[in-house]
Amino acid sequence: MDTVLHVALGADLLGVFFFAVSGSLLAARKGFDLVGSLLLASLASLGGGVARDLILNVPPAAFTNPVYLVPPLLATVLVYFVFSRVERGMRVLVVFDAGGLALFCITGTLKALDAGLHPVSAALLGVTTAVGGGLLRDVVANEVPQLFDPRDIYALPAMLGSVVVTVLYLTGTFTLVTGTVAASLVFSLRVLAWRYGWHAPLAVRTPDARSPGVGGGR
Amino acid sequence: MDTVLHVALGADLLGVFFFAVSGSLLAARKGFDLVGSLLLASLASLGGGVARDLILNVPPAAFTNPVYLVPPLLATVLVYFVFSRVERGMRVLVVFDAGGLALFCITGTLKALDAGLHPVSAALLGVTTAVGGGLLRDVVANEVPQLFDPRDIYALPAMLGSVVVTVLYLTGTFTLVTGTVAASLVFSLRVLAWRYGWHAPLAVRTPDARSPGVGGGR
Amino acid sequence: MDTVLHVALGADLLGVFFFAVSGSLLAARKGFDLVGSLLLASLASLGGGVARDLILNVPPAAFTNPVYLVPPLLATVLVYFVFSRVERGMRVLVVFDAGGLALFCITGTLKALDAGLHPVSAALLGVTTAVGGGLLRDVVANEVPQLFDPRDIYALPAMLGSVVVTVLYLTGTFTLVTGTVAASLVFSLRVLAWRYGWHAPLAVRTPDARSPGVGGGR
Numbered sequence: 178m179d180t181v182l183h184v185a186l187g188a189d190l191l192g193v194f195f196f197a198v199s200g201s202l203l204a205a206r207k208g209f210d211l212v213g214s215l216l217l218a219s220l221a222s223l224g225g226g227v228a229r230d231l232i233l234n235v236p237p238a239a240f241t242n243p244v245y246l247v248p249p250l251l252a253t254v255l256v257y258f259v260f261s262r263v264e265r266g267m268r269v270l271v272v273f274d275a276g277g278l279a280l281f282c283i284t285g286t287l288k289a290l291d292a293g294l295h296p297v298s299a300a301l302l303g304v305t306t307a308v309g310g311g312l313l314r315d316v317v318a319n320e321v322p323q324l325f326d327p328r329d330i331y332a333l334p335a336m337l338g339s340v341v342v343t344v345l346y347l348t349g350t351f352t353l354v355t356g357t358v359a360a361s362l363v364f365s366l367r368v369l370a371w372r373y374g375w376h377a378p379l380a381v382r383t384p385d386a387r388s389p390g391v392g393g394g395r
Numbered sequence: 396m397d398t399v400l401h402v403a404l405g406a407d408l409l410g411v412f413f414f415a416v417s418g419s420l421l422a423a424r425k426g427f428d429l430v431g432s433l434l435l436a437s438l439a440s441l442g443g444g445v446a447r448d449l450i451l452n453v454p455p456a457a458f459t460n461p462v463y464l465v466p467p468l469l470a471t472v473l474v475y476f477v478f479s480r481v482e483r484g485m486r487v488l489v490v491f492d493a494g495g496l497a498l499f500c501i502t503g504t505l506k507a508l509d510a511g512l513h514p515v516s517a518a519l520l521g522v523t524t525a526v527g528g529g530l531l532r533d534v535v536a537n538e539v540p541q542l543f544d545p546r547d548i549y550a551l552p553a554m555l556g557s558v559v560v561t562v563l564y565l566t567g568t569f570t571l572v573t574g575t576v577a578a579s580l581v582f583s584l585r586v587l588a589w590r591y592g593w594h595a596p597l598a599v600r601t602p603d604a605r606s607p608g609v610g611g612g613r
Numbered sequence: 614m615d616t617v618l619h620v621a622l623g624a625d626l627l628g629v630f631f632f633a634v635s636g637s638l639l640a641a642r643k644g645f646d647l648v649g650s651l652l653l654a655s656l657a658s659l660g661g662g663v664a665r666d667l668i669l670n671v672p673p674a675a676f677t678n679p680v681y682l683v684p685p686l687l688a689t690v691l692v693y694f695v696f697s698r699v700e701r702g703m704r705v706l707v708v709f710d711a712g713g714l715a716l717f718c719i720t721g722t723l724k725a726l727d728a729g730l731h732p733v734s735a736a737l738l739g740v741t742t743a744v745g746g747g748l749l750r751d752v753v754a755n756e757v758p759q760l761f762d763p764r765d766i767y768a769l770p771a772m773l774g775s776v777v778v779t780v781l782y783l784t785g786t787f788t789l790v791t792g793t794v795a796a797s798l799v800f801s802l803r804v805l806a807w808r809y810g811w812h813a814p815l816a817v818r819t820p821d822a823r824s825p826g827v828g829g830g831r
Contacts, residue, residue: 205816210763212772214816216744217761231449231667232458240668240725243733257818289458297461308434312535317748319757321537325435327428336430380423380432382475449667450676507676515679526652530753539755543653545646554648598641598650600693 188360189226189238192280193245196310197222197252199274203318205256206267214256217314218249222277225309229285229302233292271371274311274323279364282307282335283356286342296343303339308332330370330377338363403502406578407444407456410498411463414528415440415470417492421536423474424485432474435532436467440495443527447503447520451510489589492529492541496549497582500525500556501574505564514561521557526550548588548595556581624796625662625674628716629681632746633658633688635710639754641692642703650692653750654685658713661745665721665738669728707807710747710759715800718743718771719792722778732779739775744768766806766813774799 200221204214223239230237239245260269285306289299308324308331315322324331341359345351369375418439422432441457448455457463478487503524507517526542526549533540542549559577563569587593636657640650659675666673675681696705721742725735744760744767751758760767777795781787805811 201816204761207757207761208763209761209816210766210813211816212766212768212813213761213763216768227668232445232455234452234454234670236670237668240730240734240738243731243737246733246737253816256816257814260817294458295461297464298458301461301464302458316535316537317752317758318761319537319752319755321425322535325422325425325427325431325536327426327431330428330430332430332434377428377430378475380419380427380429380471380474381478450663450673452670452672512676513679515682516676519679519682520676534753534755537755539643540753543640543643543645543649543754545644545649548646548648550648550652595646595648596693598637598645598647598689598692599696 188280188356189284190244190248192277192284193222193226194248194252195222195273195280196225196277196314197249198255199270199277199311200249200314201252201256202260202270202273203314203320205260206270207318211253211257215249215253217318218252219246220317221310221314222249222252223310224313225281225285225306225311228309229288229306232302232305233289233294235292271323272368275364275367275371277310278307278331278335278367279338279360279362281310282338282363283342283360286339287346287351290343290346296347300336300339300343303342304332304335307335307339327379328376329374331367333377334363334366334370337366403505406498406574407502408462408466410495410502411440411444412466412470413440413491413498414443414495414532415467416473417488417495417529418467418532419470419474420478420488420491421532421538423478424488425536429471429475433467433471435536436470437464438535439528439532440467440470441528442531443499443503443524443529446527447506447524450520450523451507451512453510489541490586493582493585493589495528496525496553496585497556497578497580499528500553500581501560501578504557504560505569508561508564514565518554518557518561521560522550522553525553525557545597546594547592549585551595552581552584552588555584624716624792625720626680626684628713628720629658629662630684630688631658631709631716632661632713632750633685634691635706635713635747636685636750637688637692638696638706638709639750639756641696642706643754647689647693651685651689653754654688655682656753657746657750658685658688659746660749661717661721661742661747664745665724665742668738668741669725669730671728707759708804711800711803711807713746714743714767714771714803715774715796715798717746718774718799719778719796722775723782723787726779726782732783736772736775736779739778740768740771743771743775763815764812765810767803769813770799770802770806773802 197218200218201214204217209217223245227237227239282303286299286303289302294302312322312324338359342351345355415436418436419432422435427435441463445455445457500521504517504521507520512520530540530542556577560569563573633654636654637650640653645653659681663673663675718739722735722739725738730738748758748760774795778787781791781795
């Protein structure tokens, strides 16, 4: 149990950092300034966890432990000094976003299970935590969220990861090793889906829905 | 009282289903995939209720009772198999959205009154519940929310419904019958307003504000 | 302490009114109707405080005290009857928004300190309260938030104000006078930054990032 808690805290902070970098990279692509970069990094990295904690009715970690502010600050500085080529931003953004997605679906599900939620609800909250920050990031930056991009899959790996973690937890086989394997699986699936354009069927069965739909909606 | 609770639960689930269909239909129009359809259906149908429960400081129903996940799943499947003609989506979308609006303003107001809120606050929370899910749905899909469309009226029927339910509740005349009448009234007003373009005065009195305002803002 | 509470309540309601006017003015610019004006005023003026109260786990003031509904109603009426020249809206909007920003960073930080939050977390919650309502307002109206506009500074004055209030509070020197000075400082910095185009460095160091970034993102 102690291991679970430590894995959860470490993974949570690492996930916060990954999403924070994705926020600062999007700020760079949109031409925002350093303050906007810090705010978008904070929203992307802390928004999902705050939503999770509000739903669990526990004090949001981001507002009780100031250490959660370090990752967004680091990300803002890192993007400012390291990523000077804005045009390469999307590839790096997707990779960091995938890292946050992988860690948050696991930590979110674990926190929900520890709080005694029904397994189905816990998996749902894990997915909410994982996709919430990135959704907020894209919405406030006035972009169609990556989450809804039909050209690859985004939420499916997080759903899979949340279910896997729930099963591991219920069967008493969640360990540092199995948790790491689950996170790696989610991360790999998301990055491969993006790289090779794996996609799910569209919301309607109309044969020619994809082209006009995307053309009209974007 | 028992009747009130049953009406509230049944009406809540039906309202969830109506908003879920509106979410999946918008996903279809925007060219999202099946996973995006499920997520937009979930956000549209569960978002308003989660906000309501967080404000009332009770555990959000969507995260404590897995039955709330059934309507979004059903809606996603229904839209995939039944609504293959995307171009007809808007009319159906408005009708389902109006159904959710009608039921949520009533269930939201009732839950708030049961929780002991001031009648004015209860009516406000009913309206928030009713318009919240549809607002989230439109915002994350990067659309100007239906709520703000000046060509018809959207929130006014929900406001009326919340006030009517508050009065019925306070006078002890809320029953299955009067509740159903109130919901039908909200639904009919919203659909008729959309069909016949009933609209409210603009936010400013400038005689020619409508044309440039709409032209610039959209 | 009593003075602190009175300052906080009065300033809170005044801040609500300022943000409400900014919401109604944006509704006017976007061509929304009177109901949309009332709703955008309510969201802009009450959204940040509701988020703050949810994070502090206290009942949201907007839903427990109906007096909070008066400012949005007043703002809607004021904008309808007074601001008939929509094209002058942006200047007035920025000034009212700056008034809300100045008061909310102070009242938000004070409420968080009174609730016993860590000083760093209290300052963070003050900034969240201050920028939250305006962010919601711009996002639901489908605009790139003022918060992220790289042509001037928006959040920096609020951050400064929250830190100043935290220091005043911790050193026991927060009074009606010092609080008013702090609010005036935040307001002046924000309005001057907007008027003279003071801006922060961009999120990346690329020399020519500003022009293509802004061009692409807007």
